[in-house]
Amino acid sequence: MTHHRSTRVLERSRLLVALGLGLGAVTGGCLESTAPGDAVSSIAAEQGEAASPITGAHEERCAQPGSGQERSAKLEALAEDGPYGFATRDFVFVDDTRPTPPNDTFPGAPSRTLPARVWYPARRLMAASPPPGERAPVACGGPFPLLAYAHGLTSLGDNARFFAEHLATHGYITVEPLLPLTNGNAPGGPTIGDVPNQPADLAFVMRQVAALGGDDADLGEAVDPERRGVMGLSAGGLTALLAAYHPVLKIEGIQAVVAMAPLSCFLGAAIYTRPLPALILSGTSDELVPIAGPRRVFENAPAPVTLVELTGGTHSGFMDRETPFVANTDTLECARLLSAGPGRGGAALAAGIINGVGPGAFDPTGCTPLCSQRYTQTMGATRQLKLARAATLAHLEASLKGREAVNRRLIRELAEEAQDVHVQTKR
Numbered sequence: 001m002t003h004h005r006s007t008r009v010l011e012r013s014r015l016l017v018a019l020g021l022g023l024g025a026v027t028g029g030c031l032e033s034t035a036p037g038d039a040v041s042s043i044a045a046e047q048g049e050a051a052s053p054i055t056g057a058h059e060e061r062c063a064q065p066g067s068g069q070e071r072s073a074k075l076e077a078l079a080e081d082g083p084y085g086f087a088t089r090d091f092v093f094v095d096d097t098r099p100t101p102p103n104d105t106f107p108g109a110p111s112r113t114l115p116a117r118v119w120y121p122a123r124r125l126m127a128a129s130p131p132p133g134e135r136a137p138v139a140c141g142g143p144f145p146l147l148a149y150a151h152g153l154t155s156l157g158d159n160a161r162f163f164a165e166h167l168a169t170h171g172y173i174t175v176e177p178l179l180p181l182t183n184g185n186a187p188g189g190p191t192i193g194d195v196p197n198q199p200a201d202l203a204f205v206m207r208q209v210a211a212l213g214g215d216d217a218d219l220g221e222a223v224d225p226e227r228r229g230v231m232g233l234s235a236g237g238l239t240a241l242l243a244a245y246h247p248v249l250k251i252e253g254i255q256a257v258v259a260m261a262p263l264s265c266f267l268g269a270a271i272y273t274r275p276l277p278a279l280i281l282s283g284t285s286d287e288l289v290p291i292a293g294p295r296r297v298f299e300n301a302p303a304p305v306t307l308v309e310l311t312g313g314t315h316s317g318f319m320d321r322e323t324p325f326v327a328n329t330d331t332l333e334c335a336r337l338l339s340a341g342p343g344r345g346g347a348a349l350a351a352g353i354i355n356g357v358g359p360g361a362f363d364p365t366g367c368t369p370l371c372s373q374r375y376t377q378t379m380g381a382t383r384q385l386k387l388a389r390a391a392t393l394a395h396l397e398a399s400l401k402g403r404e405a406v407n408r409r410l411i412r413e414l415a416e417e418a419q420d421v422h423v424q425t426k427r
Contacts, residue, residue, distance in 0.1 A: 074413055078390035078406070082170035084121035087136035089219060091116050093177070093208045098200060100180045103188030104344075112197075114177040116205050117157065119164035120144070120219060121171050141171065143224035145400040146209065148202035149176040150236030150243075153192055153263075154184045154340050159233065159319040166389050172396065173223055174231075177205045182235055184340075193345025195235055196352025199243035202230055203251045227400045229256035231392070233318055234289060237262025241297065247273045248356035256399035258392050260318045261286055265293030265367035269300045270360035271353065277399040278305040281388050283313025285375035287330035288337065290368040303426040306411065308391050311420040312378025318388060322381035327374070329381075334371035343370075379420055387414075387421060 095112045102108035121139035147167065149160045157178045164174040179201055180186065181194035206228060212220030230251065232240035237259035242249045244257035250273075260281045278301055282294035291309065298307040316322065316329040323329045350362045390410060398407035414421045 075387075075390050075410060075418075078393050078410060079166075079386045081166060084139045084141075084169045084171060085124045085136070086119055086165050086168035087122035089118050089120070089135075089216065091118065091208070091216075093205055095201070095204045098197070101194065101197075101348075103181050103186065103191050103194070106181075106186075106188030112180055112201065112204075114180070114201055114205055116175050116177040116208075117160075118173065118175045118209055118219065119161070119168045120173045120222065121168050138218045138222045139171075142222040144171050144173050144222055145227035145229065145396070146206055146223045146225065147172055147174040147229050147231055147396075148206050148243075149174055150198055150202060150230070150232035150239035151176065151179065151183065152232075152234030152236045153182050154190045154337060155182075155233075155236075156184045162318075162320050162385060163231065163389060163392060167393065167396070170393055170397075172400075173209070173219075175205045175209050177201055179236075179239075189344065190340055191345035191348070192235060192343075193348030193352070195239055195349055196242065196249060196355070198236075198239040199230075199246070199249045199251055202239065202243055226253075228254045229258070229396060229400060230254055231258040231260070232262070233260040234315065235263050237289075238264055238267075241267065242271070242353070244276050244278060245272045245274065245301065246353070246357070246361075247271065249352075250274070256396055258395060259294075259297070260388065261289045261315050262294060262297065263289050264297050265290070266350075266362055266364040267297065267300070267353070268360045268363035270357050272301050275302040275304065277395065279391060279395040280305065280307045281310070281318070281391060282307070283310045283315065283317060283379065283384065285312050285328060285330070285377050285379070286315045287328060287334055287371055287373065287375055288315040289370075290373065292366070292368055298424060298426070301426075305426050306391075306395065307424045308387070308414070309422040309424075310379055310384055310387055311422065312376070313384045313387075313420075314377050314379070314381075317379065317381045317384030320381050320385050328377040330371075330377070331374065338371060383420070387418070 093114045093116055095114065098112050100109040100112050121144060122136040123139050124136065149164060151157050151160060157176055160176040164176065167174055179198055181191050184190060210220060210223040210225045230240045230243045240257050240259045241262055241264060243251045243254065256277050258279045261283065262280065280294045280297055282291045284291050294307060298305055314328060314330045316333050321329055323332055326332065353362045394407040394410040397403040411423050411425065414423050
C-alpha cells in the first residue's frame with residue numbers, strides 16, 4: 001500500500017475484482033532500443049510542424065512512431081487512429097480529504113474511492129488493448145497531454161474507450177474514474193445528487209496519475225501536467241461543464257473541455273465565469289438529453305465555444321449503440337434509465353450547483369423533461385462516432401497542442417461538405 005500525504009492507492013487486484021473491473025497487468029517503460037528520429041504524426045506533418053522533442057531519461061533510447069508520411073488533417077484522417085498504439089492500466093485511488101455522502105441505504109464514507117482506468121499511447125500498434133497479464137510500455141515522444149473523462153449516470157465506465165483509445169493513438173493520456181455514487185453499481189443506487197462532487201474527483205485522479213511512481217513511474221513521467229482537459233458524456237458532460245466554468249467547482253489550470261450530450265438545460269448563466277476552449281457535441285434526435293440544453297450552454301458560455309449538432313444523432317450513438325428495427329435506440333435507453341430513478345438526488349444537485357453562486361446558477365425554466373419526447377433516428381452510430389471522434393481530436397489539438405489550423409480546417413469541412421452536421425462557433 002502506497003501513501004501519498006492524505007491519499008492512498010489501495011492494493012489493486014483485491015478491490016478491482018470486488019468492483020468488477022478487469023485489472024490489466026502492467027510492466028516497465030520505454031525498454032526497446034530504437035534509433036532517434038524526427039518522424040512526426042500525420043497531423044503535425046500536415047501542418048508543417050515539428051513534433052514535440054524527446055526529452056528525459058529515455059532521450060537516447062526512443063524515437064517517435066510514424067513514418068513522416070503526410071496525411072490530410074481532415075475528417076477522415078482525424079477519425080482514424082494515429083501513429084501510436086494504445087494500452088490501459090488500472091488503479092484504485094482513494095481521496096482521504098473528501099467524504100462520500102450518505103445515499104439511501106448507504107451510510108456514507110469518510111473518503112472517496114475511485115477505481116480508475118488509464119488509456120495511454122503505447123509503443124506497439126495494436127487492434128485492441130493488451131490483455132490482462134501483459135504490460136505495454138509507454139510510447140516515446142512525450143510528455144503527453146492529460147485528460148479526465150466523466151461517465152454518465154448508471155454507467156459502469158465502459159463507454160469512455162470509444163474516445164480514449166482513439167485519443168491515445170494520437171498522443172493523449174486519459175484517466176476515467178468510476179465515480180462513487182453515479183455509477184451503475186453505486187451503493188444505495190445511482191444518484192444525480194453527487195455530481196457537484198465529481199469535478200474534484202477528476203482533478204484528484206489527474207494529480208494521482210501525474211504523480212505515479214514505482215512500477216508505474218514511466219506513465220507518471222509521460223504526463224504533461226501543464227496541458228490538461230476534461231471530457232464527459234451526459235451527466236459526465238455536466239460534470240465537465242462544472243469543472244470548466246463553475247465559480248466554486250471549477251478545476252484550475254485546465255485548458256480544454258469537451259461535453260458530449262451534456263445534461264445541462266438547467267445551468268444558469270451565473271455559472272459561466274471564465275473563458276475556456278469548449279466543444280459541445282449533441283444529437284438532434286437525443287431523447288435523453290434534448291438538444292435545447294446544449295444549445296443553451298452555447299448561448300451562455302463565453303467564447304471560445306463550438307457547438308456541433310449531429311442531425312439525427314442520438315444519445316446512444318456516443319456509446320456506439322444502435323439497435324436494428326427501432327425508430328430510435330434512445331427509446332430503449334430511456335426505459336433502462338427511468339427504471340433506475342434518474343430523478344433521485346435532484347435537490348442535492350440543485351443545492352450543489354447553487355452553493356457559492358446563488359439562485360442564478362440553477363434555472364430549469366423551459367427545460368424538456370428527461371425522455372419525454374420521441375424523435376426519429378437518422379444517423380447511424382458508426383457515422384456519429386466518426387464525427388464525434390474527429391471533432392474531439394481537432395478541438396484538443398487546437399486547445400492543448402496549439403494546432404488551431406487543424407480545428408479550423410475541420411469546422412470548414414463540416415460546414416461545407418457534411419449535410420448531417422451543423423456547426424456554430426463563438427470566438
